[in-house]
Amino acid sequence: MTKAELVDEIASSAGISKTAAGKALNSTLDGIKKALKKGQKVTLVGFGTFSVHKRKARKGRNPRTGKEITIGAAKVPKFSAGKGLKTSVK
Secondary structure: OOHHHHHHHHHHHHOOOHHHHHHHHHHHHHHHHHHHHOOOOEEEOOOEEEEEEEEOOEEEEOOOOOOEEEEOOEEEEEEEEOHHHHHHHO
């Protein structure tokens, strides 16, 4: 499902315009991004939890040359599915 299809689904199920549904979806995603940028967790009960995971620096290999390189530490987003989401997918 693409973002446009999701906006269509939100608009039809909520009985609102596609423009309003698009704005609502964008503001929700922006809110999640801002919270993660601050290092906060975002928990949607029954759906899941978005969080930031710190990945340590590690060694890797350049696939083209085979030379060993160091991959720097990074912060990456992480999503853990909630119980409601897990059971609905089964």
